[in-house]
Amino acid sequence: MSIEPFDLNGRDRRNGAKLAVEHLSKSFGSGTSAVQALAPLDLSVRTGDFLCVVGPSGCGKTTLLNIVGGFERPTSGRALIDDRPITKPGRERGVVFQQGALFNWMSVVENVAFGPRSCGVPAEKARQHARELLEMVGLAGFAHRYPYELSGGMQQRVGIARALANDPEILLMDEPFAALDQQTRELLQEEIRGIWRRTGKTILWITHSIEEALFLATHIVVMTARPGRVKAAFRSRFSESPDPLIAATPEFTAAKRQIVELLRSESQRAQSLEATV
Ligand SMILES: Nc1ncnc2c1ncn2[C@@H]1O[C@H](COP(=O)(O)OP(=O)(O)OP(=O)(O)O)[C@@H](O)[C@H]1O
Ligand SMILES: [Mg+2]
Incomplete structure (x- = not known):
């Protein structure tokens, strides 16, 4: 088992792509x-793909996610879902932001139930489903707390439950596990994979986290330093393994090393770029 180079751009983008990104670029400010932030970038994601994006800090990952989420407009190019250009947020996309975007004036359970309730699901049914999702992310005892009473990692878990509550076709997740301890992270990785x-x-x-990408993804995209574009893309099969200790295998370590090496030069370039801003 290993990772193989994969030509995401070579896929027939308009044929069967759930999500396509065509020559997408984004600049902030002027003069x-x-x-x-983003160089022209092309991606094609099929239904059921689990695409992990790794890249140095500041390379445009959140910018890409914000454009696909419909929160930002590209400078050029476009992003499409089911062949339709994305112009605004939509219920078929569930987003977990890098920094919590919870409603501080609502309890945790109301935050999770908010989406379904605003689409007409009866209050008790929406709350019941919200409680089930909170249990799944290990927060059953916190349903009636408020987000500001929770740690950063707990808020992230509420964000995941809230995104799942709408049963979206596409999940857009921006480093959802970054604030979690290793044990919680591993448990939730298995939950998400399930x-x-x-x-x-x-x-x-x-x-x-390269380990996280290898553990979860069907495809991995490594981005360059800003302006972000695809440096390399891989098909990964580790996520198909039933072995919970797959990360301890030599194949996994070799794949990790391959990606670390690709990222190292980009991270150095990113650091020197940030030093000049
Ligand atoms: N609203 C904005 N206005 C101006 N510049 C922005 C804005 N949003 C992002 N940028 C710039 O665009 C570049 C890409 O930012 P982005 O947040 O997409 O990076 P990232 O890859 O998500 O980084 P990280 O891994 O640290 O989260 C950065 O140089 C950032 O300063
Ligand atoms: Mg980011």
Whole structure:
């Protein structure tokens, strides 16, 4: 078992892609203070793919996710879902932001139930489902607390439950496990993998953790330093393994090393870029 180079761009983008990104670029600001976050970037994600994106800090990962989420407009190019250009957020996309975006004036259970309730699901039914999701992310005892009473990692877990509550076709996750301790992270990784296997959802997952990408992804994209573009893409099969200790195998370590090496030069370049801003 290993990772193989994979030509995401070579896929027939318009044929069967759940999510496609075509020559997408994004710049912030103008004139001498302009920052080009994304270089023209192409991606094609099929239904049921679990695409993990890794790349150095500041390379445009959140920018990409915000464009696909419909929160930002690209400078050029476009992103499409089921062949339709994305212009705004939509219920078929569930987003977990890098920094918690919970409603501080609502209890945890109301935060999770909010989406379904605003679509007409009766209050008690929405709350019941919310409680089940909170149990799944290990927060059953916190349903009636408020987000500001929770740690950063707990807030992230509420964010995941809230995204799942709408039963979206596509999950867009921006480093959802970054604030979690290793044990919780591993438990939730298995939970997410189970959800993905059971539901066949399409997932775009941003992470700094190469192990996480190898453990979860069907495809891995390594981005360059800013302006972000695809440096390399892989098909990964580790996520198909039933072995819970797959990360301890020599094949896994070799794959990790391959990605670490690709990322190292980009991270150095990113650091020197940030030093000049
Ligand atoms: N709203 C904005 N206005 C101006 N510049 C921005 C804005 N959002 C992002 N940028 C810049 O665009 C670049 C990419 O930012 P982005 O947040 O997408 O990076 P990232 O890959 O998610 O980084 P990290 O891994 O640290 O989360 C950075 O140089 C950042 O300063
Ligand atoms: Mg980010």
